[in-house]
Amino acid sequence: MSKHTAEVVICGAGIAGVAAAYHLAVKRGLKNVVLVEQGDPLSLTSDKSSEAYRNWWPGPDGQMIALMNRSIELLEGLARASANRINLNRRGYLFATAEESKISLLAQSAEQAAHQGAGALRVHTGQATTYRPSLPEGLEGALDGADLLTGAAIHRHFPYLSPRTKAVLHVRRAGWLSAQQLGMYLLEQAREHGARLVRGQV
Ligand SMILES: Cc1cc2nc3c(=O)[nH]c(=O)nc-3n(C[C@H](O)[C@H](O)[C@H](O)COP(=O)(O)OP(=O)(O)OC[C@H]3O[C@@H](n4cnc5c(N)ncnc54)[C@H](O)[C@@H]3O)c2cc1C
Known part of the structure; x- marks a missing residue:
């Protein structure tokens, strides 16, 4: 069995999770941030917003x-x-x-x-x-x-x-604003700075 470690594990890739991943990976330079999402990112509450x-x-x-x-x-x-x-x-x-x-x-x-x-x-x-x-x-x-x-x-x-x-x-x-584009931008930037998105349940 392989062992995985992370500096930070974030539960859920809604807008709150991807924003946390962005700030930790991009703005704070953390190298090993993992987002654990049970479904698709930004698809539970975060795609229902009025975007205001x-x-x-x-x-x-x-x-x-x-x-x-x-x-x-x-x-x-x-x-x-x-x-x-x-x-x-x-x-x-x-x-x-x-x-x-x-x-x-x-x-x-x-x-x-x-x-x-x-x-x-x-x-x-x-x-x-x-x-x-x-x-x-x-x-x-x-x-x-x-x-x-x-x-x-x-x-x-x-x-x-x-x-x-x-x-x-x-x-x-x-x-x-486009909350979906905001979420995708934050997630893409976080991943470019080493954050990982893992499908699973915490
Ligand atoms: C109809 C509506 C209109 C709204 N309008 C606005 C608005 O105009 N402006 C505004 O600012 N806000 C608005 N909001 C509020 C805003 O959409 C939410 O506050 C925001 O999307 C919540 O994001 P979140 O990341 O906290 O939650 P979510 O988007 O629900 O993300 C949580 C994620 O965690 C995952 N998850 C949960 N448990 C686990 C687990 N155990 N393991 C792994 N993954 C897990 C879920 O699958 C989900 O993807 C609105 C909300 C609604 C419903």
Whole structure:
């Protein structure tokens, strides 16, 4: 019977396992990392995701925003290193309300998030000529924080929304990516740096 040894054994090759393998093998230079996966890599939960991300987690404190800012920084680094093979974009999230009374709640949550590190709130009324729409693709020059639009500004920039819409909050450090491509990139890089994928059950 052959004997196999490893410095680190990772259970499961979902996105968490391949990310751990990437960081240990590529970033920390560990030579003998083994991923043990009972099925196919990235095929259990990690291929069901909506593939969205955001740094928008207001309250009760700034911990989630700090965690997500750091995670998004890592994603941006991977996007740049891979010529954006992971299709990371910064289209943002749009929260809309048709209720006048909710405008102040949107503004309060954005001010709280700004205070906790999500980036500044910009408020636009009237025609909102200073509001900058997101680019459909890519990251460069993207804004953070959020934009609150009310009145005519909404229909100028979001003509597809119901005319009853009273306010929209456009959260900027948010968007979509290909989680499958992200996983494959991390796994390929880890394997190029010596990590091994073994089919089996821990
Ligand atoms: C419908 C849906 C939408 C989602 N949308 C988003 C989103 O928009 N944004 C976001 O960030 N997250 C989203 N998520 C969450 C995200 O997809 C998961 O948090 C993530 O995929 C979990 O990855 P994982 O590696 O921890 O788990 P998994 O992908 O489940 O990987 C675990 C792996 O371990 C293997 N395994 C388990 N036990 C053993 C064992 N004993 N031996 C060997 N192998 C084993 C399994 O076969 C599996 O491949 C969504 C999830 C769902 C279900």
